[in-house]
Amino acid sequence: xxxxxxxxxxxxxxxxxxxxxxxxxxxxxxxxxxxxxxxxxxxxxxxxxxxxxxxxxxxxxxxxxxxxxxxxxxxxxxxxxxxxxxxxxxxxxxxxxxxxxxxxxxxxxxxxxxxxxxxxxxxxxxxxxxxxxxxxxxxxxxxxxxxxxxxxxxxxxxxxxxxxxxxxxxxxxxxxxxxxxxxxxxxxxxxxxxxxxxxxxxxxxxxxxxxxxxxxxxxxxxxxxxxxxxxxxxxxxxxxxxxxxxxxxxxxxxxxxxxxxxxxxxxxxxxxxxxxxxxx
Amino acid sequence: xxxxxxxxxxxxxxxxxxxxxxxxxxxxxxxxxxxxxxxxxxxxxxxxxxxxxxxxxxxxxxxxxxxxxxxxxxxxxxxxxxxxxxxxxxxxxxxxxxxxxxxxxxxxxxxxxxxxxxxxxxxxxxxxxxxxxxxxxxxxxxxxxxxxxxxxxxxxxxxxxxxxxxxxxxxxxxxxxxxxxxxxxxxxxxxxxxxxxxxxxxxxxxxxxxxxxxxxxxxxxxxxxxxxxxxxxxxxxxxxxxxxxxxxxxxxxxxxxxxxxxxxxxxxxxxxxxxxxxxxxxxxxxxxxxxxxxxxxxxxxxxxxxxxxxxxxxxxxxxxxxxxxxxxxxxxxxxxxxxxxxxxxxxxxxxxxxxxxxxxxxxxxxxxxxxxxxxxxxxxxxxxx
Amino acid sequence: xxxxxxxxxxxxxxxxxxxxxxxxxxxxxxxxxxxxxxxxxxxxxxxxxxxxxxxxxxxxxxxxxxxxxxxxxxxxxxxxxxxxxxxxxxxxxxxxxxxxxxxxxxxxxxxxxxxxxxxxxxxxxxxxxxxxxxxxxxxxxxxxxxxxxxxxxxxxxxxxxxxxxxxxxxxxxxxxxxxxxxxxxxxxxxxxxxxxxxxxxxxxxxxxxxxxxxxxxxxxxxxxxxxxxxxxxxxxxxxxxxxxxxxxxxxxxxxxxxxxxxxxxxxxxxxxxxxxxxxxxxxxxxxxxxxxxxxxxxxxxxxxxxxxxxxx
Numbered sequence: 016x017x018x019x020x021x022x023x024x025x026x027x028x029x030x031x032x033x034x035x036x037x038x039x040x041x042x043x044x045x046x047x048x049x050x051x052x053x054x055x056x057x058x059x060x061x062x063x064x065x066x067x068x069x070x071x072x073x074x075x076x077x078x079x080x081x082x083x084x085x086x087x088x089x090x091x092x093x094x095x096x097x098x099x100x101x102x103x104x105x106x107x108x109x110x111x112x113x114x115x116x117x118x119x120x121x122x123x124x125x126x127x128x129x130x131x132x133x134x135x136x137x138x139x140x141x142x143x144x145x146x147x148x149x150x151x152x153x154x155x156x157x158x159x160x161x162x163x164x165x166x167x168x169x170x171x172x173x174x175x176x177x178x179x180x181x182x183x184x185x186x187x188x189x190x191x192x193x194x195x196x197x198x199x200x201x202x203x204x205x206x207x208x209x210x211x212x213x214x215x216x217x218x219x220x221x222x223x224x225x226x227x228x229x230x231x232x233x234x235x236x237x238x239x240x241x242x243x244x245x246x247x248x249x250x251x252x253x254x255x256x257x258x259x260x261x262x263x264x265x266x267x268x269x270x271x272x273x274x275x276x277x278x279x280x281x282x283x284x285x286x287x288x289x290x291x292x293x294x295x
Numbered sequence: 296x297x298x299x300x301x302x303x304x305x306x307x308x309x310x311x312x313x314x315x316x317x318x319x320x321x322x323x324x325x326x327x328x329x330x331x332x333x334x335x336x337x338x339x340x341x342x343x344x345x346x347x348x349x350x351x352x353x354x355x356x357x358x359x360x361x362x363x364x365x366x367x368x369x370x371x372x373x374x375x376x377x378x379x380x381x382x383x384x385x386x387x388x389x390x391x392x393x394x395x396x397x398x399x400x401x402x403x404x405x406x407x408x409x410x411x412x413x414x415x416x417x418x419x420x421x422x423x424x425x426x427x428x429x430x431x432x433x434x435x436x437x438x439x440x441x442x443x444x445x446x447x448x449x450x451x452x453x454x455x456x457x458x459x460x461x462x463x464x465x466x467x468x469x470x471x472x473x474x475x476x477x478x479x480x481x482x483x484x485x486x487x488x489x490x491x492x493x494x495x496x497x498x499x500x501x502x503x504x505x506x507x508x509x510x511x512x513x514x515x516x517x518x519x520x521x522x523x524x525x526x527x528x529x530x531x532x533x534x535x536x537x538x539x540x541x542x543x544x545x546x547x548x549x550x551x552x553x554x555x556x557x558x559x560x561x562x563x564x565x566x567x568x569x570x571x572x573x574x575x576x577x578x579x580x581x582x583x584x585x586x587x588x589x590x591x592x593x594x595x596x597x598x599x600x601x602x603x604x605x606x607x608x609x610x611x612x613x614x615x616x617x618x619x620x621x622x623x624x625x626x627x628x629x630x631x632x633x634x635x636x637x638x639x640x641x642x643x644x645x646x647x648x649x650x651x652x653x654x655x656x657x658x659x660x661x662x663x664x665x666x667x668x669x670x671x672x673x674x675x676x677x678x679x680x
Numbered sequence: 681x682x683x684x685x686x687x688x689x690x691x692x693x694x695x696x697x698x699x700x701x702x703x704x705x706x707x708x709x710x711x712x713x714x715x716x717x718x719x720x721x722x723x724x725x726x727x728x729x730x731x732x733x734x735x736x737x738x739x740x741x742x743x744x745x746x747x748x749x750x751x752x753x754x755x756x757x758x759x760x761x762x763x764x765x766x767x768x769x770x771x772x773x774x775x776x777x778x779x780x781x782x783x784x785x786x787x788x789x790x791x792x793x794x795x796x797x798x799x800x801x802x803x804x805x806x807x808x809x810x811x812x813x814x815x816x817x818x819x820x821x822x823x824x825x826x827x828x829x830x831x832x833x834x835x836x837x838x839x840x841x842x843x844x845x846x847x848x849x850x851x852x853x854x855x856x857x858x859x860x861x862x863x864x865x866x867x868x869x870x871x872x873x874x875x876x877x878x879x880x881x882x883x884x885x886x887x888x889x890x891x892x893x894x895x896x897x898x899x900x901x902x903x904x905x906x907x908x909x910x911x912x913x914x915x916x917x918x919x920x921x922x923x924x925x926x927x928x929x930x931x932x933x934x935x936x937x938x939x940x941x942x943x944x945x946x947x948x949x950x951x952x953x954x955x956x957x958x959x960x961x962x963x964x965x966x967x968x969x970x971x972x973x974x975x976x977x978x979x980x981x982x983x984x985x986x987x988x989x990x991x992x
Contacts (some may be wrong), residue, residue, distance in 0.1 A: 016966065018880075022796065022797055027797060027799070030793050030796060030797055031477060031799075032794050033793060034790065034794065034800075035880040036908065037786070037790060037808070038803075038804060038807045038808065039811060040865070041807050041808055041811055041869070042807055042810070043825060043826070043833065044811075044819055044822045044823060044865075045814070045819075045822075046922055047822060047825070047826060048818075048819070048822045051822075051825065059825070059831070060831050062830055062831055062836065062837070064831065064833070066734075072811070073953055075880050085891070092906060103345045106717075106911070107717045107718050109714065109719060109897070110714035110718075111714055111715040111717070111718035111719075112605035113714060114710075114711040114714040114715045115715070115818075116712040118707055119704075119707060119708075119711075120707065120711035120712065123706060123711070124720065126715060129719075129722065130722075133722060133726050133727075135923075135975070135976055135979055135980075136726055136972070137728060137926070137927055137971070138927075138977050139927065139929075139948055139951070139968075139974065140724060140729070140733060141729030141730060141732075141733070142951075142955070142956075142968070143736065143955050143956075143961055143965055143968060144729040144732035144736070144965075145725070145733075147732075147743070147957070147961065148729075162431040166725070167718060167721035167725055167726065168913070169722065169726075172718060174743055183380065185376045185377075185378045186372075186382065188347050188367075188380070189374070189376060189382075189459075190382075190393075191347070191366075191367050191395050192345065192347070192367045192368060192372075192373070192374055193368065193393050193459075194368040194394065194397030194398055195368075195397060196940065199402075199502045199715075201714075207384035208384055222812070223968060225818060226814075226815045226817070228816070228817050228929070228930045228933070229930075229952070231931050232952075233952075233956050243790070243815060244815050244816075244817035244818065244930070247815070247817055247821065248817060248933075248934055251821060251934075255745075259696060259825065260819060263821075263822070266822065268823060269815055269818055270814045270815055270819075271816050273814065273815075274810065274814060277806075277809075277810070277813045278806065281802065281805070281806050282802075349696070349703075350696075352693060354692060361692075363692075363695075363699065364696070364699045366703075570827070
């Protein structure tokens with residue numbers, strides 16, 4: 016519950032004015048992106064632009080976007096890569112988080128310190144050696160190259176451990192008394208009770224890896240493996256800035272999946288992210 | 296149902312000694328309550344019996360077999376936790392079914408979708424479901440089977456926790472302060488229900504509480520654990536009326552027993568606050584003892600009767616059926632509490648009255664807190680002269 | 681006690697000790713088996729590569745070359761003498777120093793405004809968070825048009841109120857700030873959401889007590905209750921935004937390529953250029969090490985300095 020006092024009508028209006036102005040600034044790029052994707056070139060590079068296209072150029076822009084490059088393939092790659100990454104991350108992180116949260120073993124403190132330390136390592140630091148290693152293993156330019164570096168998510172381990180720690184020990188004792196083994200406990204007790212944490216974990220992971228540009232830029236050359244951001248950039252470079260309408264159309268297409276998912280599950284999204292990070 | 300023998304249990308956490316040489320034989324079908332002030336000892340003992348903690352020394356024997364090398368789930372006991380520990384993501388029916396599912400279905404049969412296809416699973420599941428319904432009916436919660444724990448009240452949650460324990464038909468029921476999360480009125484109602492449940496199931500109940508009222512009203516026998524030591528085991532009557540240790544006398548009984556200093560005189564009688572109590576002991580002259588007398592065991596004397604303690608009424612508490620008076624007696628540092636019935640006596644704050652203990656009801660303890668039995672030659676000895 | 685009984689209780693004790701040991705061991709093995717995959721991956725994908733980067737930074741290896749020589753700290757010396765490196769470092773500092781406070785303040789103000797009344801909360805939350813969800817790369821290309829000197833909406837709007845807009849992305853004096861602006865646009869939503877959760881966690885009783893004590897104007901409430909209670913969240917937001925903004929890359933690579941004249945060159949872009957465009961793995965690794973130290977430094981410095989002030 017948050018503290019809400021009765022605001023005077025003036026205050027309410029001021030609040031809306033301020034927030035609306037900010038909202039406009041936040042939204043203008045999106046609105047403009049859609050608007051440009053519907054316009055012909057002469058309406059894009061004009062000093063007298065209007066919100067709605069005078070000439071409806073949607074078909075041309077969008078069909079060029081899909082024809083000039085495998086746009087759908089890029090989106091598909093995005094889906095394959097982010098889902099695979101997240102699945103592997105969960106399978107690796109959850110048991111480890113449970114062990115750190117609820118079991119006693121030698122080296123537990125060391126392992127957790129290692130996890131905390133790794134949280135501070137930016138993802139781009141291992142890039143050069145990983146590139147060299149993948150080159151030697153001949154797996155550059157493939158799904159493996161896109162997925163393998165991200166199979167471990169220390170953030171995921173951290174989030175899940177914090178959440179698992181909040182599950183009462185009594186519950187786990189009762190489960191042990193009832194005959195559950197430790198892996199059963201993880202599957203039947205910890206995970207169902209940690210759904211918000213899993214959602215947050217999923218959101219971080221999917222957003223981060225769908226939008227990741229740095230590593231795919233380095234690791235991928237072939238169009239067939241490109242992820243959405245890489246695809247867009249290649250398209251734009253190929254077009255040398257001529258067919259801006261089509262570039263915008265492509266941009267709309269690759270932003271759409273995450274935005275749709277976000278709007279549909281908005282509450283879960285935001286609850287998930289904020290719910291876990293700060294409960295110590 | 297089974298007997299539980301606790302032999303010489305010792306347990307320390309780090310440098311803190313939590314249980315010291317606990318020896319206790321609990322009989323098959325008995326309702327035994329471990330009672331004592333809030334602290335780690337009693338619950339630790341319960342968890343050791345369950346196998347959730349390990350003792351440093353000593354043995355636990357259930358049904359004449361040592362269980363020390365057995366995992367909790369192998370000991371065939373059920374535990375009701377203070378927090379009830381209901382699985383929040385499962386319905387009441389699913390919660391109660393968990394122990395049966397674990398016991399009677401193997402890992403393959405328990406798989407979410409695939410399990411149903413294994414032959415025999417459906418029959419076992421149906422049986423379990425039947426058991427769940429029976430158990431929930433016996434506890435009056437069959438209308439709650441589809442609810443989730445967060446939709447239940449405290450009393451309902453407790454019954455579900457009981458249901459989960461009952462369905463296992465365990466050798467013994469362990470209960471860790473099951474009433475402490477309920478409000479006062481519900482606690483009184485549930486006390487009676489638990490006692491009746493015990494009678495109906497004819498099961499061994501080992502129950503932990505810090506509330507001595509619960510211990511006295513519910514138990515067949517009470518085991519008083521204070522400071523990690525088992526001070527006395529006995530029926531509620533014995534523990535209340537014949538305490539062997541001063542700590543026991545002080546812990547059991549509400550309002551708290553009055554404890555006064557006393558000294559043996561040259562005749563071996565006890566003197567306290569300048570009054571001679573006609574209790575003969577074998578103590579040497581000048582030895583100091585402690586005298587304990589319950590509030591209901593003090594009588595108000597006519598001002599002319601001697602001997603008596605004279606004191607001022609400092610405070611009166613109204614309890615409905617009786618009253619408590621706090622008397623400040625000359626020569627005593629603490630106030631004496633007496634219970635009295637308003638029908639017989641009337642006095643007010645600041646009145647000067649005389650009181651004296653009923654001799655048969657006095658408990659004497661040495662300086663180590665151990666009970667001293669007075670030497671009683673004749674009935675006559677116990678009257679004031 | 682007879683000798684027999686004494687032996688037995690000793691035996692029992694030994695038996696139980698070994699049982700307890702066996703139990704502890706089996707729990708340990710279980711815990712190890714649960715954490716081994718994670719540990720192995722951490723080693724393979726994080727720790728060894730970081731060590732490799734460290735090692736490589738002392739070599740002169742070019743990608744694909746047959747030979748590798750240890751050249752000590754020559755790479756670092758070269759870096760220290762390289763004008764581009766220093767520009768890159770200072771640009772990154774300026775960028776972080778602009779984006780972090782900017783998104784912090786905007787995020788905080790927006791969160792407070794949103795929470796101050798119930799109307800349209802969901803709408804505002806969604807709108808302000810949207811930039812976080814969208815692909816920065818795609819949005820960067822949109823911003824390119826928005827910031828275009830002649831046809832971009834920003835300059836057209838400024839023209840309407842009588843200001844002549846500049847060529848934001850192509851003038852060395854404005855390019856870094858323009859990128860910082862895009863960075864603030866993108867990160868404010870994230871800070872906002874963290875502050876929202878912090879605000880929701882403040883007990884109402886504190887505000888009520890403040891009201892009774894007479895601290896009941898908006899500013900007083902902020903100063904006596906809101907701001908102190910947001911301590912831990914604020915620290916978290918600062919550290920996270922500092923780390924994230926230090927990793928700026930997408931906008932630079934796509935919009936300015938570090939130009940004009942290195943005016944928008946940033947650490948990660950320099951690392952990319954050296955390590956993957958010029959294929960100078962040794963030198964690139966040295967820059968990576970600096971990048972790592974930069975981020976660790978910012979994070980740890982903030983935590984050390986501010987941890988004291990947020991504890992209550």
